[in-house]
Amino acid sequence: MKEFWKDRETQIKLAVVLLPLIWFASLIRVKFTYGDGPELVMAAYLLGGPHPSGYPLFTMLAHIPSKLPIISPFYNVAFMLSALPTALTAGVMYNLGRELGVRQAFSAVLSLVWVFGATVAYLATRVEVYALHGLCVSLALLWLLRYQTTKDIKQARLAVLFVCLGLTNHLTTALLIIPVVVGLMVTDYKAILKPKNVAIFLGIAAACASVYLYLPWQAMANEGDRISWNDPQTFERFWFHVTGQEYSIFRGTSKIAKNMNDFVRNTENAYFPGIFVMAVLGAIEMAFKRWRFLVVLVIGFVSYLVYVATYTINDISTYYTTMHLLVILGAGVGIEWLVKQRFTEKQQYMVHGLLLGCLVWIGALMWRSSVNQWREALAEDMSSQVIADMQDPSIIFTSVDGHSFPMWYQRFVNHPEREQMLPIDTVMFGLANKTWYRDWFRDHFDWVKWPDEDVVASRRWQQWLIENNPDINFYVMLNGSYNVGGSFAVNRGWHFEVVRGRPDARAQRHGVHIYSARFKRFRSGTYFYDSSYEYEGGKDKIACVAEWRNNPQMNGTWKFFGPNNEEVVIPNHALPPKTDMSWEFLEIDQQTPGEWRCEVIVPGQPTMVTHFTVK
CATH class of the missing domain: 2.60.40.2550 (Immunoglobulin-like)
Incomplete structure (x- = not known):
């Protein structure tokens, strides 16, 4: 055990997780904020039903910290369901970078750059469902990458598990179904299609889908002050609620170009100019070494991009965090390739200077995440x-x-x-x-x-x-x-x-x-x-x-x-x-x-x- 804690890789992982966790814990308001947070905490506290798509996994998990007799219900939920999942996602991203061939220092730096980016940091200090969504997405990608490396079917099952769990938290996880299925099939379709494995995959999906039974249950048991959004007691109301049909008025193609441009500007403002260039370089590098995983990232990125480009809701930037994760992964591989090509062994001092500049930039991102807290x-x-x-x-x-x-x-x-x-x-x-x-x-x-x-x-x-x-x-x-x-x-x-x-x-x-x-x-x-x-x-x-x-x-x-x-x-x-x-x-x-x-x-x-x- 002592050797485990002395291992440098373990120490870096802990730093990547603990630094944002401690920082975000200091920024969370004991008092509640604007946004969906007050309604989500109220639903968790009273075991009610929040706005579509209902978020049953989030609501049930949040019920426990909302009832703890310390600090406040809002702070407890924000810490356990926003700050903690965001910090853990940074740790998962570090592992993804390492398994894609990115050196320790760059994996750690890019994970911290992602986690302290404006949108991610903003959501990490409020009660929202996107942090848990990001954790499920990153874990699904990690286990899929490991399956593509080892072809151990257990890791494929874990990838499916986290996709299905993500679906019980936020329905945009559905945009990851096709990329993950394609990633599994191009790795070893014969193993994936074995009847036993198909049955296990379907069993995982059914078990996760059962989480949605919470919504009709809480509607039928509705007593006192509990609000049950859309009262999903019948199948018709349940389907209307979980599919978010009342928000269909925000779907349209009239602002596709503007929405895509907004995403590009948001990403560069959140991280650094040129991030997309680095991501393209990383994609080219992965095309030679990790093409199967690249297929997953590209299909997933395009799916999310089309989704946000046709959605005109005012808080659409909160949906960017998954795409930011994918872009940062690509940028990490691109930067690693560029450094190897550009700097010789005698020029490592320049790499150290680059890392020092990145650390300064991380400090600036941390400061920026705190300035509007008042x-x-x-x-x-x-x-x-x-x-x-x-x-x-x-x-x-x-x-x-x-x-x-x-x-x-x-x-x-x-x-x-x-x-x-x-x-x-x-x-x-x-x-x-x-x-x-x-x-x-x-x-x-x-x-x-x-x-x-x-x-x-x-x-x-x-x-x-x-x-x-x-x-x-x-x-x-x-x-x-x-x-x-x-x-x-x-x-x-x-x-x-x-x-x-x-x-x-x-x-x-x-x-x-x-x-x-x-x-x-x-x-x-x-x-x-x-x-x-x-x-x-x-x-x-x-x-x-x-x-x-x-x-x-x-x-x-x-x-x-x-x-x-x-x-x-x-x-x-x-x-x-x-x-x-x-x-x-x-x-x-x-x-x-x-x-x-x-x-x-x-x-x-x-x-x-x-x-x-x-x-």
């Missing part, structure tokens, strides 16, 4: 402020995933005790094919009077809800960012309270909404960069920000109230012309710790209130 607290800070301001019984109308998923997480994971507070995604609630979503509300929240399908079809269901539930407080989230008059605020969903009582019974919103935020001054403006819910006494200075509709010229009074209701009054303040924002500052130093609130009082306007905590 924005990632916005999701929880935004939703924490909003949920603190809402008075139950309450309903808040949200739109787009960036608002809805954080509010779902707040309500069903962080604050299950607030049984009479509901976030409603207005897009989902109003869609004709989302009957399951409306039925979920009707079946589980009888304290609300819900509109029937005819009202929903009339598109007046929000007004109907407000008119027929007079005892419920209604709120609505808005989305936007502002860069006016030298000031900039990231506004990812601060809310207005709905005001009742107009003669036409339509919901109106206040002309101002406010929130608390940290800030920085730069150039001639003020940058509100962290709209937080908690601030540390003695360190922070915060701004109470007011955003106005229709750019009115108004006077306002800012008031801050401490935990004992003590008041700090800010003088009347004239809103600057041609701007829709204004703010006042509060020094946190020596302020009483506890729950605070900020009020903005404007003549003729209802008072707006936001809450925050001073530690």
